[in-house]
Amino acid sequence: TKDFKIENFIRTNVQNMAPYSSARDEFTKVADVYLDANENPFENGINRYPDPYQKLVKERLSEIKNIPTQNMILGNGSDEILDLIFRAFCEPKEDNVICTPPTYGMYKVLAGLNDIELKNSVLTVDFNLNVADILSQIDANTKIIFLCSPNNPTGNIIPENQIEEVLTKSNCLVVIDEAYIDFASSPSWTTKLEQYPNLIVCQTLSKAYGMAGIRLGLCFASTKIVSVLNKIKPPYNVNVLTQRTALEALNDVEGYEGKLELILQERESMRDALSELSFVKKIYPSDANFWLIKVEDANNIYNKLLDLGIVIRNRCNQVLCENTLRITIGTPIENEKLIQALRKL
Ligand code: PMP
Numbered sequence: 001t002k003d004f005k006i007e008n009f010i011r012t013n014v015q016n017m018a019p020y021s022s023a024r025d026e027f028t029k030v031a032d033v034y035l036d037a038n039e040n041p042f043e044n045g046i047n048r049y050p051d052p053y054q055k056l057v058k059e060r061l062s063e064i065k066n067i068p069t070q071n072m073i074l075g076n077g078s079d080e081i082l083d084l085i086f087r088a089f090c091e092p093k094e095d096n097v098i099c100t101p102p103t104y105g106m107y108k109v110l111a112g113l114n115d116i117e118l119k120n121s122v123l124t125v126d127f128n129l130n131v132a133d134i135l136s137q138i139d140a141n142t143k144i145i146f147l148c149s150p151n152n153p154t155g156n157i158i159p160e161n162q163i164e165e166v167l168t169k170s171n172c173l174v175v176i177d178e179a180y181i182d183f184a185s186s187p188s189w190t191t192k193l194e195q196y197p198n199l200i201v202c203q204t205l206s207k208a209y210g211m212a213g214i215r216l217g218l219c220f221a222s223t224k225i226v227s228v229l230n231k232i233k234p235p236y237n238v239n240v241l242t243q244r245t246a247l248e249a250l251n252d253v254e255g256y257e258g259k260l261e262l263i264l265q266e267r268e269s270m271r272d273a274l275s276e277l278s279f280v281k282k283i284y285p286s287d288a289n290f291w292l293i294k295v296e297d298a299n300n301i302y303n304k305l306l307d308l309g310i311v312i313r314n315r316c317n318q319v320l321c322e323n324t325l326r327i328t329i330g331t332p333i334e335n336e337k338l339i340q341a342l343r344k345l
Contacts, residue, residue, distance in 0.1 A: 023037035093115050104148050127320070170198075
């Protein structure tokens with residue numbers, strides 16, 4: 001990444017545009033009377049627009065993750081962050097990005113939506129990166145490489161040396177999607193932000209923090225990358241209720257750690273129970289809050305469970321995932337129901 005310059009990656013129209021300046025851009029100045037934003041004046045706790053830069057949430061995240069607030073941008077779920085990254089750095093109809101299937105489906109959806117070519121570099125059979133293949137697919141218009149670690153739907157963490165090779169040998173932006181990092185035994189790549197100017201790390205409060213419903217995605221990158229994304233984000237992309245709820249949850253460290261610990265324990269018991277079923281051919285290693293398993297007839301098991309009112313994810317149609325099912329770790333009671341149902345099949 002010697003000659004990586006973010007300036008060369010910014011989409012031309014983004015480079016030339018001035019951002020929308022919101023009424024609350026000067027939020028830090030406290031006034032007596034706010035008659036600037038055409039809000040309804042009667043207080044109900046949500047009649048005001050939210051802080052566009054989510055100062056309080058970022059300050060708390062900064063304490064937890066030991067990352068300066070200037071290196072963060074928050075979004076309406078990490079899905080919004082991923083979309084912002086496409087729109088900031090890729091020229092529709094010209095540029096391309098690389099992803100590594102089987103992986104999270106939104107990279108493909110967002111590439112399609114933004115009219116960006118998606119190149120696939122299929123993982124190896126044990127779900128590691130084929131680094132040589134990734135590097136060989138890069139051309140002058142390749143802007144972003146999306147890596148997901150721990151990967152969805154496979155569950156495994158991508159080895160550090162493989163990601164490092166992609167970061168150093170490519171001249172592209174490298175997005176590491178760490179939606180499941182809190183469940184993993186390996187550390188986050190956020191500690192390497194200073195080392196790699198082309199690194200973007202995405203995380204979320206939807207998984208380990210148990211707040212998929214409020215939609216809060218986290219993105220960590222260089223201050224230059226963050227300022228480009230800030231320029232194009234919708235002014236009030238993280239609403240008041242989300243900011244408030246996130247702050248409460250981020251302050252409840254014990255609640256977070258207790259539930260995380262229970263999910264990790266359940267993950268291990270679930271593996272033991274699954275491994276005793278004759279039709280389970282393989283349980284893939286997981287650093288996430290789910291197991292990917294290979295079975296004899298995935299469609300059949302999937303449908304039978306549905307009949308019993310239990311929904312899991314059928315991943316058969318993805319490359320390398322023939323006859324696989326992805327099972328999220330639930331509460332002890334839910335997991336027991338699943339295992340009982342599977343035993344009866
Ligand atoms: N990345 C990965 C790998 C995911 O699995 C998911 C959700 N399933 C997301 C991102 C989206 O997360 P969010 O809820 O923050 O939009």
